Amino acid sequence: MSRSLIPGLRSLRSPAFGADPAGARLARIRRSPNFSVAEGSFQNPVGARTRPSGSTMELAKIYFRKEERVRRGPAAPIPVHATTLADLAKPPADGLRITWMGHSSVLAEIDGRRVLFDPVWGERCSPYSFAGPKRLHPVPVPLEALGPVDAVVISHDHYDHLDMPTIKALAGTGTVFAVPLGVGAHLERWGVPADRLRELDWHESAEVAGLTLTATPARHFCGRGLRNYQHTLWASWVVAGPEHRVYHSGDTGYFPGFSDIGAQYGPFDVTMIQIGAYSEFWPDIHMTPEEGMRAHLDLQGGRPRGLMLPIHWGTFNLAPHPWPEPGEGTLAAARGAGAALALPCPGEPFEPGAPNVPAAPWWRGVAVVPDGGWPEEAVERPRASAADSGDQEAAPVA
Numbered sequence: 303m304s305r306s307l308i309p310g311l312r313s314l315r316s317p318a319f320g321a322d323p324a325g326a327r328l329a330r331i332r333r334s335p336n337f338s339v340a341e342g343s344f345q346n347p348v349g350a351r352t353r354p355s356g357s358t359m360e361l362a363k364i365y366f367r368k369e370e371r372v373r374r375g376p377a378a379p380i381p382v383h384a385t386t387l388a389d390l391a392k393p394p395a396d397g398l399r400i401t402w403m404g405h406s407s408v409l410a411e412i413d414g415r416r417v418l419f420d421p422v423w424g425e426r427c428s429p430y431s432f433a434g435p436k437r438l439h440p441v442p443v444p445l446e447a448l449g450p451v452d453a454v455v456i457s458h459d460h461y462d463h464l465d466m467p468t469i470k471a472l473a474g475t476g477t478v479f480a481v482p483l484g485v486g487a488h489l490e491r492w493g494v495p496a497d498r499l500r501e502l503d504w505h506e507s508a509e510v511a512g513l514t515l516t517a518t519p520a521r522h523f524c525g526r527g528l529r530n531y532q533h534t535l536w537a538s539w540v541v542a543g544p545e546h547r548v549y550h551s552g553d554t555g556y557f558p559g560f561s562d563i564g565a566q567y568g569p570f571d572v573t574m575i576q577i578g579a580y581s582e583f584w585p586d587i588h589m590t591p592e593e594g595m596r597a598h599l600d601l602q603g604g605r606p607r608g609l610m611l612p613i614h615w616g617t618f619n620l621a622p623h624p625w626p627e628p629g630e631g632t633l634a635a636a637r638g639a640g641a642a643l644a645l646p647c648p649g650e651p652f653e654p655g656a657p658n659v660p661a662a663p664w665w666r667g668v669a670v671v672p673d674g675g676w677p678e679e680a681v682e683r684p685r686a687s688a689a690d691s692g693d694q695e696a697a698p699v700a
Contacts (some may be wrong), residue, residue: 315466318466319427319526320459320488323533327501331484331533334503344484344524344535349558350413350586351443354521354549373624378668380616383649387443396655398546399685402441404617404648406463408574413543414509415452416694419464419550419574421445421472426619427462431528432462438625442649445471452511456481457552458536459488459516459524462618466492478514480508484534494597504537518563520554522587540567549601550574553614555586556593560600568604571609571654578615578628588614588621595639606641609654617648617664626669632661634677 324333331337333345338345342527379520383389394411401409406420423445428434443600445468464485466612472479473493478500487499501510502517509515524534539550540563547564549570564570577594589597591612598610615628628644629645636643639657644652646660653659666676 310550315396316429317491320464320466323484323493323550325641327370327487328533329486331535334483334535336504336535341461343533346523346557347519347520347559348521348555350521350523350555351584352587354581354583355585361574365367366450370622370624373670373672374619374622375440375625376668377666377670378450380668381437381647382442383647383651383666386649386651387447390449391653394653396545397654398571399544399653400574400611400644401442401649401651402547402574402611402646402648404437405612405615406457406552406576406613408611408613409448409451409549410541410545410546410572410593413545415513415543416450416478417453417455417513417515417541418448418451418472419455419539420457420552420575421454421467421468422462422465423471424465427460427465427620429461429466435507435620437617439617439648440620444584447563451475451477451661453477453513453515453541455515455521455539455541455550456485457539458482458522458551458575459485459526459534460527460553462620463552464526477553478508480510480539482515482517484524487534502537503535512543516542516567519557519559519579520608521557521559522553522555538563541571546571548572548574548609549577549680551589551594551597551613553579553588556589556597558600560597560624561604564601564603565681568669569605569608572611572612573598574606574613576614577612577632578623579618579620580623580628581621583622591628594632595641597643599639609642609644609659610636611646612645624670624672626672629663630677646665 397413399411405627407422408419410613412416422644423441426434426436470492480500483503486499504519507516520536520537520538538552541548547570575594577591580588580590644659
């Protein structure tokens, strides 16, 4: 295809595909220490295969076998918390409250401010309204009823994390958008003014409403089309207020850099860690539950302190594993590590410092029961010691 035709064809593509970085934005991308001019793309902190490995035929067999298909979804309607809006109307007792909306979408209320991570309110994570993975449960609350949000934080530009209809709805609210380098091109095409964008490279920070938002490394990839130029960055995020700090992993494979992130920006009251949509066919770009727990411990200085909230599971069918497996695997990993988990159903707010953090495996009531049944161990919530919680006060914030 003639290169002269490519710009014209891009201008005709659906708005949901977003826009390619150009001009000053592209020049800034090319100056990034994380961008290889020789390769023409952003680079991972540790080498990663971003395409499925192994036999395509074997992967297809797994996807289309009837028994596996049945296990990849719930057997009954997923419970959604019924009183989310009423619960959110009351301020959190100690200034921190977390509400998992499903998949990687999380509302974090931090020291009087509200941050919305990876909001996806659409029915499908796809550029099309008629095709692509469809959500398995309704959104807990309508977006327009959620109320003011001080910042929207995006981890990367894949459809299950960056949803055009959601962004267009939020564009008219006055909120600030914090995004990895290059992702701003998509948002500007969808109506977000440039002065409300905070576009960051790894280890760059922005101050928003008294919070410090820092983009930190992740091991993943980017792209919204068949041709992936790797011209938009992917990131995990640290958000720190005067009293509390949280971490959101976005999508990532395991890598040693979690320890470095924890040493520089942690420890954290809550880590929100991707533990779903993993596969042996793409082991470098998504974590298993065991790897997610390892990342949580790394981020917390090697100690089981703070809470871990499992994310990136339950809402969309994006991998061959059984639907409840990420939850069960995380529960087992937490028991082995003596770590504290929050296990809310979608829309259920929790305060990390409260004694009643949800910790029961709610998914068992609506999942296909695995061969051999569910593990019989009692569900317990290990609590951080007073000494551990006291470490939060002295931790540095960059």
